Amino acid sequence: MTTLSPTLELACELIRRASVTPLDEGCQQLMMERLAACGFNVEPMNIEDVDNFWARRGGEGPVLCFAGHTDVVPTGPLEAWQHAPFAAFVDDEGMLHGRGAADMKGSLAAMLVAVERFVADHPQHQGAIAFLITSDEEGPALHGTQAVVERLAARNERLDWCIVGEPSSTSLVGDMVKNGRRGSLNGHLRVRGVQGHVAYPHLAKNPIHLAAPALAELAGEHWDAGNAFFPPTSFQISNLNSGTGTTNVIPGELNCLFNFRFSTESTVEGLQQRVETILDKHGLQWQIDWSLSGLPFLTEPGALLDAVSASIRNVTGRETVASTTGGTSDGRFIATLGTQVVELGPVNATIHQVNERVLASDLDLLTEIYYQTLVRLLAN
Numbered sequence: 001m002t003t004l005s006p007t008l009e010l011a012c013e014l015i016r017r018a019s020v021t022p023l024d025e026g027c028q029q030l031m032m033e034r035l036a037a038c039g040f041n042v043e044p045m046n047i048e049d050v051d052n053f054w055a056r057r058g059g060e061g062p063v064l065c066f067a068g069h070t071d072v073v074p075t076g077p078l079e080a081w082q083h084a085p086f087a088a089f090v091d092d093e094g095m096l097h098g099r100g101a102a103d104m105k106g107s108l109a110a111m112l113v114a115v116e117r118f119v120a121d122h123p124q125h126q127g128a129i130a131f132l133i134t135s136d137e138e139g140p141a142l143h144g145t146q147a148v149v150e151r152l153a154a155r156n157e158r159l160d161w162c163i164v165g166e167p168s169s170t171s172l173v174g175d176m177v178k179n180g181r182r183g184s185l186n187g188h189l190r191v192r193g194v195q196g197h198v199a200y201p202h203l204a205k206n207p208i209h210l211a212a213p214a215l216a217e218l219a220g221e222h223w224d225a226g227n228a229f230f231p232p233t234s235f236q237i238s239n240l241n242s243g244t245g246t247t248n249v250i251p252g253e254l255n256c257l258f259n260f261r262f263s264t265e266s267t268v269e270g271l272q273q274r275v276e277t278i279l280d281k282h283g284l285q286w287q288i289d290w291s292l293s294g295l296p297f298l299t300e301p302g303a304l305l306d307a308v309s310a311s312i313r314n315v316t317g318r319e320t321v322a323s324t325t326g327g328t329s330d331g332r333f334i335a336t337l338g339t340q341v342v343e344l345g346p347v348n349a350t351i352h353q354v355n356e357r358v359l360a361s362d363l364d365l366l367t368e369i370y371y372q373t374l375v376r377l378l379a380n
């Protein structure tokens with residue numbers, strides 16, 4: 001029987017609590033007890049059916065916050081799992097198996113153990129350390145980080161730096177961090193025509209014929225060139241529907257769903273205006289329902305990114321790559337407080353899959369990286 005490292009032991013304890021969104025199953029209670037034991041002021045923030053908490057230790061000065069979620073996505077078919085998803089099994093190759101091993105109970109354990117060690121070594125540290133933990137990141141995310149951030153903003157809570165434990169690494173721990181994310185803007189376009197018989201086109205108006213050149217122009221448009229941190233903004237049509245299903249009727253309407261993934265070189269209003277100008281240019285009778293899923297955010301090189309990169313280099317010998325690729329994350333809500341946000345966590349190769357797993361020794365490296373980042377930013 002080999003003994004587990006403190007991080008691995010805690011990761012296993014968290015995985016054994018089947019906290020499928022929005023359930024928490026006592027994960028946060030466990031974290032709050034350990035944080036309170038090392039001098040944190042712990043504040044549960046339960047909003048509607050979602051458990052969240054905010055914890056803070058320290059006084060004046062810069063605040064380094066660790067953020068993450070205790071909820072996990074559903075397991076999918078149990079028989080497809082090699083090891084039971086909530087058993088937290090470590091195999092002969094040193095892989096920790098279980099739902100949440102990579103996304104993101106492994107990171108939660110690493111953060112907590114790193115902070116416990118740091119506080120023991122530097123009880124009089126500078127500034128403050130904080131935790132912002134939610135149990136609704138994988139679900140609708142309305143009463144999770146977004147709602148907690150609104151409360152923190154309302155009382156002018158200071159948050160200089162934030163490390164989100166999302167699994168940012170691609171094949172080796174620390175090979176990539178996320179220093180921002182693209183924005184996401186959806187549109188539902190309706191183009192009106194006049195329904196009629198295909199044999200009498202002069203009595204009808206075909207919305208497919210009318211919309212096609214405009215859609216081609218939208219698809220070919222160069223929205224921006226991106227910048228050093230973001231690829232160019234992309235426009236994609238995801239759904240296009242028109243027609244009655246018969247061969248002899250000109251349809252009366254066309255429906256189109258599209259999405260922008262946009263860089264910080266474009267704005268929501270700017271993109272909306274340009275789309276509308278193109279539609280008007282083609283003389284269409286149109287209507288669009290817009291919905292914004294997330295604004296882009298960016299953390300430029302500075303104290304946080306420097307500390308994280310130096311710690312990764314020191315622990316793993318790797319030069320990390322700062323990237324803004326991937327979907328949206330809770331980092332976008334935290335960034336609205338003017339906070340520098342970096343996502344740093346384990347390898348994401350198996351997240352949300354059956355047989356989710358992570359190299360157990362990576363969690364110890366991650367603990368060391370978080371610890372050294374704390375030393376670089378807050379040690380006296």
Ligand SMILES: [Zn+2]
Pocket residue numbers: 069103104137166167
């Ligand atoms: Zn996650």
